[in-house]
Amino acid sequence: MQFFYTVRPGDTLYQIARRWELPVESVIAASNLTPPYTIFVRQQLSIPPGVNAYRVQPGDSINRISQIYGVPSTVIIEANRLQPPYVIQAGQLLNIPPGVPYYVVQSGDTLFQIARRYNVTTGGQSNYELIRQVNRLPSSTIFPGMKLVIPYAPPGDRGLIAYTSDRGGHDDIWLYHPQNGMNVQLTNELGDSFSKPIWSPDSRKIAFVGKKRILYVIFITTGSIARIDQLEEGAELGLGWSPDSQQLAYTKQEHMVLYNVLSHEEQSIRQPGASDVGWFPNGTELLFQAPDASSISQLFRIRTDGTGKQPITKNTDGPLHNARLSPDGTFALYTTPGASISIIHTVELSTGNVFEVKGGPLAKNYFPEWSPNSSQIAYSATAFDDRGSFSQIRTVGRQGENDRIGAISNCFATPVTWSPNGRKIAYLSGCKEQEFASEIWVLDLHHPVPIRLIEGVRIMSLQWSPLPILDLSRKTYTNPVYKVRFQYPSHWQKVNIEGHGKKLSCQGELFQTFS
Numbered sequence: 001m002q003f004f005y006t007v008r009p010g011d012t013l014y015q016i017a018r019r020w021e022l023p024v025e026s027v028i029a030a031s032n033l034t035p036p037y038t039i040f041v042r043q044q045l046s047i048p049p050g051v052n053a054y055r056v057q058p059g060d061s062i063n064r065i066s067q068i069y070g071v072p073s074t075v076i077i078e079a080n081r082l083q084p085p086y087v088i089q090a091g092q093l094l095n096i097p098p099g100v101p102y103y104v105v106q107s108g109d110t111l112f113q114i115a116r117r118y119n120v121t122t123g124g125q126s127n128y129e130l131i132r133q134v135n136r137l138p139s140s141t142i143f144p145g146m147k148l149v150i151p152y153a154p155p156g157d158r159g160l161i162a163y164t165s166d167r168g169g170h171d172d173i174w175l176y177h178p179q180n181g182m183n184v185q186l187t188n189e190l191g192d193s194f195s196k197p198i199w200s201p202d203s204r205k206i207a208f209v210g211k212k213r214i215l216y217v218i219f220i221t222t223g224s225i226a227r228i229d230q231l232e233e234g235a236e237l238g239l240g241w242s243p244d245s246q247q248l249a250y251t252k253q254e255h256m257v258l259y260n261v262l263s264h265e266e267q268s269i270r271q272p273g274a275s276d277v278g279w280f281p282n283g284t285e286l287l288f289q290a291p292d293a294s295s296i297s298q299l300f301r302i303r304t305d306g307t308g309k310q311p312i313t314k315n316t317d318g319p320l321h322n323a324r325l326s327p328d329g330t331f332a333l334y335t336t337p338g339a340s341i342s343i344i345h346t347v348e349l350s351t352g353n354v355f356e357v358k359g360g361p362l363a364k365n366y367f368p369e370w371s372p373n374s375s376q377i378a379y380s381a382t383a384f385d386d387r388g389s390f391s392q393i394r395t396v397g398r399q400g401e402n403d404r405i406g407a408i409s410n411c412f413a414t415p416v417t418w419s420p421n422g423r424k425i426a427y428l429s430g431c432k433e434q435e436f437a438s439e440i441w442v443l444d445l446h447h448p449v450p451i452r453l454i455e456g457v458r459i460m461s462l463q464w465s466p467l468p469i470l471d472l473s474r475k476t477y478t479n480p481v482y483k484v485r486f487q488y489p490s491h492w493q494k495v496n497i498e499g500h501g502k503k504l505s506c507q508g509e510l511f512q513t514f515s
Contacts, residue, residue, distance in 0.1 A: 002030075002118060002150040005099035007043045008070050019069055020050030020098050021384065023405050029449040032117050044106075046118045046150070047098035048450050049429065049441075050408045053387040056092040069096050093388060105146040112140075114150070119449050123156030123179075152452040154181035155442060158468035159420045162186075162197035162206055163440065167457035173197050173208055173218065176440065176453060183454070186218050187225065193436075196415075196461040200245035203467040205261065207239050207248055215239075215250065217261050228259060238288070240278040249277040249286060256288060258304060269306040276323035276334075287312070287325045287332060299323055299332055299347070313347060313354070322367070326374035331398050333368050333377060344368050344379060346398050355399045360392055366413040372422040372466070374398065380414045380427065393427050393443060407443045407450045417464045428459055436460055 005016060013033075017024040028037055030046040039045070054065060062082070066073040077086060079095045088094065103114065111128035114120070120127050132140055134151045142148070157178035165174050167183070171191040175184040190210040198207045206218040207228075215228040231252055240249040248259045255268040256277050274290040285301055285308075292298045292311065297319040299312040313320065318337030325332050333346045344357035344365050359365040360381025368379040376395050384390040389412040396403040411431035418425060423445060430439030440454040440462060 001101050002046045002103075002152070003097055003099040003101055004044045004103050004150075005047045005070065007039050007041055007045065009041055011039065011041075011070065013037060013039060016045065016047070016070075020047060020052060020096075021390075021408060022048055022050040023407075023448065026407065026448045026450070029444075029447045030119065032119070044103055045099075046103075046449075048407065049410070050098065051384050051387060051390050052096050052098065052410075053384075053390075054094045054096045055387055056088050056090050056094060058090045060088060060090070062086050062088065065094065065096070069098075071097065071099055075100060101149065102147040103150050105142050105144050105148060107144045109142060109144070110140075111142060114148070115153075118150050119447075119451065120150060120153045121155075122153050125156075127153040154178055154453070155424075155444075155451055157419055157424065157442070159203070159465040160468075161417070161426055161440065161453070161462055161464050162199065163454075163462035164191055164193075164195045164197065164208075164460040165457050171195060171460070173206060178442070178453065181453070186220075186223075187216075190214075190216060190225070193460055196239075197463050198239045198241065199463055199465050200241045201243055201466055202245040203465040205241075205245060207241065209239070215248075217248070226261065228261065229257070238275045238277045240286075242279050243281055243283045249279065251275055251277060256286065267304075269302065269304075271302075276321075278323065278325045280325065281327070281329040287323060289320050289323045289334070299334060301349075312349060312352075314352070324368065324370055326370045326398065327372060328374040330374065331370075333370070333398075335365065335368065340364070342366055344377065344396075346377070346400070348399075357396050357400045358403050360394065364413070365394075366391075367415040369416055369418060371395075371418050372420065376422075378416045378418060378425045380409065380411075380416055382413055389431060393425060395425070395445065406445065406448050407441065409437075409441070411437050415461050415463075417462055419464050420466055420468065426453070426462060426464055428462065430455060430459075 013024050013027055017027045026048045030048050062073050062076055066076060075097055079097050111131050112126050115126040115128040115131055120131055130151055130153050135148050155178050161176040163174055168185050170189045171193055172185060172187040173191055192211050195208045195210050204220050209215050209231055213231045215231055217226045217228055238251050246260055246262050248261060250257055251274050254272040256271050256274050257268045259266045271290050274288045276289045278287045284304055287301055289297060289299055296315055298315050300309055301312055302309040320334040320336050322335045331346050331348055335342045335344050341363050342365050343363055344359060346355045360383050362382050364382035366380045368377050370377060376397060378395050381392045381394050383392050391409045391411055391413050392405045393407040394405050409427055409429040411429055414428040416425050416427045424442050426440060426442045428437035429441055431437050436458045438456060439452055441450045441452050443450050
């Protein structure tokens, strides 16, 4: 549900955004304000999730904090489960929601208008019926003064988001369908908390490392799962698909292994200490991290036959992590030196020029990922340690230019992933005390209002498919197990499906059920 702030005398958009450390662009987008972005007293603004923690100062009271933030005292009391006489202590952390969890209907409002104004849209169309269903209204008729919960709607994007979750009782790989909010379970007790789904470029396969460090490949069009190898600890950090989606590169026992998942042929290149193996777009070269002759971490390139090894970086100190080649093969990125301080660098391969990303305020920048067109990097930057664990979802150009904050997550750090068209970024939130996330959010960079996709289950990682591949049907069923026909109609799969509520509406063609 969305939270609504009622504008007070003297408020400005900038002041309201600063209270929750939000980009003012997000506040504008959340309520679809138009230039010159004038706001008026008693106007209701939808406020995206931000830094909602406040550390109590000497002399503070609930009433004083209520005045600072402009939200009712009852909201703060309820959010923190305070008991009479509502005494608070200096140094105490309080949760300050950005308003009330409902919208008060105004004269002239319609459900259609409310849905458009507050981004309850799917595929760009007003999803006002969702507001009616969530509020259990018998019809679309509404009256001034009614209090309506305003939900988030499936955005209607193409492609699928694969993620690791225990929503079925065990850590497994799931798919989220942005078209309709459907969740599909792909594995059954094969995953682990560190499992990260890695899509093949053609979006027909997902590789992941599961229990006992076993490397698996899921063939999406058939539903079959192949066991490839058993890896050493840390090897899952370096999985990379070839451009033709036929080979996986990974490290094992001081070798880089190239495994063809179709022919099951394998070749290896001896390279002690190698990690983060990735493919150049030509399919004949690899990028990887390894120590040089002086035992200093560097990035290298090498041909897939093991010849032509060349250094890319001229690092002089500290390990290089998270090596990623840009999709067009012209830049590489890495982070250094480690967990407590993590700075993102990019290197232009044609010149060797290295660029540093300014990053977040604490120099803790994690999970950098290239945009599909290689022009930007999305990443998570830890911030606000004194007020709890929060991170900024940021984007930056490949030479460190135009570094911007797009959204706020309440996780210490979160993986990020790009939509197939490079317009949106999905990320995790809903963390408590640096534990696993419980929510997936998506942010449209052209209309930067965060939309929650999933909530209430433990989620460890996620990745958006490079291409759209799956449509499920419009028919409604109550049995959670179905045969599903994909866009490749000759293939069938038995999958577990979860939706919101007992019944499930899908898109595509869904046929006979079985137990």
